[in-house]
Amino acid sequence: xxxxxxxxxxxxxxxxxxxxxxxxxxxxxxxxxxxxxxxxxxxxxxxxxxxxxxxxxxxxxxxxxxxxxxxxxxxxxxxxxxxxxxxxxxxxxxxxxxxxxxxxxxxxxxxxxxxxxxxxxxxxxxxxxxxxxxxxxxxxxxxxxxxxxxxxxxxxxxxxxxxxxxxxxxxxxxxxxxxxxxxxxx
Numbered sequence: 488x489x490x491x492x493x494x495x496x497x498x499x500x501x502x503x504x505x506x507x508x509x510x511x512x513x514x515x516x517x518x519x520x521x522x523x524x525x526x527x528x529x530x531x532x533x534x535x536x537x538x539x540x541x542x543x544x545x546x547x548x549x550x551x552x553x554x555x556x557x558x559x560x561x562x563x564x565x566x567x568x569x570x571x572x573x574x575x576x577x578x579x580x581x582x583x584x585x586x587x588x589x590x591x592x593x594x595x596x597x598x599x600x601x602x603x604x605x606x607x608x609x610x611x612x613x614x615x616x617x618x619x620x621x622x623x624x625x626x627x628x629x630x631x632x633x634x635x636x637x638x639x640x641x642x643x644x645x646x647x648x649x650x651x652x653x654x655x656x657x658x659x660x661x662x663x664x665x666x667x668x669x670x671x672x673x
Contacts (some may be wrong), residue, residue, distance in 0.1 A: 499526065499533035503544055509535065525550050583647055594639045 500512045501523065511518045526533050527549070535544045557564060575584040613624075 497532075499531060501533055501535045502538040502549075503535055504538045509548075510538070520548070520552055520555065523548060524556075527552070541602075587643060587647060590643050591640050594643075 488582055497513075499516065502510045502512060504510060509518045509520075509523065510516070511522070523535070533545070535548045538543065556562075570582075572639070575581050578584075
């Protein structure tokens with residue numbers, strides 16, 4: 488996919504037509520999901536809209552890319568993890584779950600970036616083999632980073648629980664206290 492120079496902060500607009508084709512308005516060319524994946528990998532900002540209704544389809548396209556990646560090779564998500572995520576839909580904790588996963592992912596990205604900076608100094612690339620070698624050589628470092636990551640994740644979850652306890656209005660629609668009193672009296 489050819490790219491033209493763009494101003495900093497410009498977001499690329501991709502239109503999805505009824506024939507399922509994706510059209511990049513910046514390059515004036517049809518693109519594929521692989522091209523959009525490359526935009527994601529490059530850190531480019533973009534949005535995908537339905538050409539007719541102008542509905543935002545960006546999340547749908549990103550989910551399609553994830554589905555294709557999960558189907559072809561080494562999946563990131565286990566069946567158990569996907570099942571647990573599905574169970575949160577419609578649950579009162581759904582909004583908190585999304586926020587928690589987003590912050591946890593950001594912590595993981597930060598750790599990955601720290602490791603990436605260190606591997607550049609070692610001359611290691613980003614292949615799975617070079618990562619395995621680097622992790623074997625720096626096992627204590629990796630253990631420390633993983634421990635930090637897990638501690639941050641735990642702290643984030645504890646903070647979310649504290650916020651929920653401080654905000655009883657979230658659960659004001661539930662009859663927990665009144666129901667407990669009724670059962671004690673009966």
